[in-house]
Every structure is written in structure tokens, then in C-alpha cells.
Amino acid sequence: MKIAITSVGNSIDSKIDQRFGRCEYFVIYDTDTGDIEILPNPNKDATGGAGPASVQLIASRNVQKIISGEFGAKVKPLLDSLKIQMVILKDPEKSIRDIISMLKH
């Protein structure tokens, strides 16, 4: 299963980004193979519609779960209809490495 995590930097020691649509990078972690892919977000400076555009990017990668600090009002119904699970983690100090080790439980 593929999991997307929003990140402020392009390494796995970066912290989680508290925004979804305008986050700096997406880290896509595959739980089956352990692969990590880092995508820069093309919508980070968008003036409007950043959330739905990011959803499209994430959905094209067959991600089933997204971990972020917050999801906007436009994003929630979209992800609901795509059956992508949202996980809200309001802890800006957590790094991507911490989250991946939590996911391994």
C-alpha cells in the first residue's frame, strides 16, 4: 500500500508539512517494498485550487492514505469520493523518518 506524507524538505529527516495543498514536497512510501519516492509539489505557490490539483497528483500515483497536518474544505469531499484515507497529525516536530517508523509498528 502506498502512503503519501507531506514534507517541508526533500529528505526523510525533514519535518511533516502542516498543509496539504501547498506543502513543499510529497514523500510517497510503499509499505510492501519499503521504497521511498520524493515528489516536489508543483502547486505550492498556486493562488487557488492547490488542494484539488494536489489530490489529482496523489491519486495518479495510486496512493491509498495521506498523512498531513490539515486538509482543506475542497479536498475532504474529493478524497472521500476517491476512497483515500486522510490522517491528520498535528505535530509539526515529527520528521518523515519518525512517521515511517510509526507506520512499521
Add this chain to the structure above:
Amino acid sequence: MSPRPLKLRRVSKPPVIAGMKPYGFTVKEKSTESVFLNLEEYESIRLCDHLMLHQCHAADIMGVSRPTFTRIYAAARIKIAEALVTGKQIIIEGGKVYFDNNWYSCNECGCYFNNPEPEIKPEKCPLCGSSNFTNYDLLPEEIDIEKASIKTVFQQNFCGRRRAGRRRGFENHQK
């Protein structure tokens, strides 16, 4: 200046139907138009006319002010009356709302998560894997109301009005 953005209205759960169609027209010209009832208007009808709550209480549940709730409720009644009288179909869609069922909070790692498959109950937190989480489902009082018979609820909550004058400082004014 653009108006202030609407507050998101809390809706406990989506309606069981997407709309309603009229049948058995007694006049020749059938109405093919439809009335669009917002989800927030549906929720106001559910809280006020089905659960028989007072408007202040229902406004609290939906997370809006009492006057705003009254406006939503009035719009809902006008739309339903129009559909009933002119034989239009009702379509329930749209509105600035968020749904409150199928969201959970984990007591172990402090995260919030939703359940994309409402048929399957989640067994563990998707982040830390603990089974110690709670559901943000219906409010406890709302479950009680749905269980209790409507008549007793009506009597219990009857005359639950607050005295507006006291809060607005009318008494100080008189002194």
C-alpha cells in the same frame, strides 16, 4: 468588498436518499423542474422537525449561530413547500457542510483519521497501529433523542428558552 465566507455547517451524517420524486399528477402539465435542497437545509429539517429540537439547540449542534440557523431552516421550509405545492422533485445536494461521522481520533499518537469505507469498521489506528481510538460519531445526546420517543423528548425540551434580556445587560440598564 466581498462578503464574509460562510462558516462550515456540521452535518451528522449524509441523508439516506439523494432526493424525492412526485407521483400521480392530477393535472395535465407535469412539472419537470426540481428544487435543490442543500445538505445544511436537510440537516436543519432533521434536527428541528424530526428530532424536535429547539432552534438554539440545533444551531449549537450545527456549529452556527441561532439567527443563521433560523435562516437556513426558513429557506428549507420554503423549498419543501414549493416542491409539495407545485409538484417539483426534490434533489438534496450541495451546501457548505462537513460530515462528522466516520472520523476517529487515536488516543495513543494523537492523530485524527477518517474511514473511507463506511461498511468496514477500522480495527487499528492507521499510523501507530494501536486499537485505542474513539469515534466522533453522533453526539451522545443525539443518540438518546433518537432512542427516546418523540413525545417525551418534546416535553423534556419544551420551554428550554434562555432569557435574552439578562445576557444583553437589560437589567443593568434599568438600574
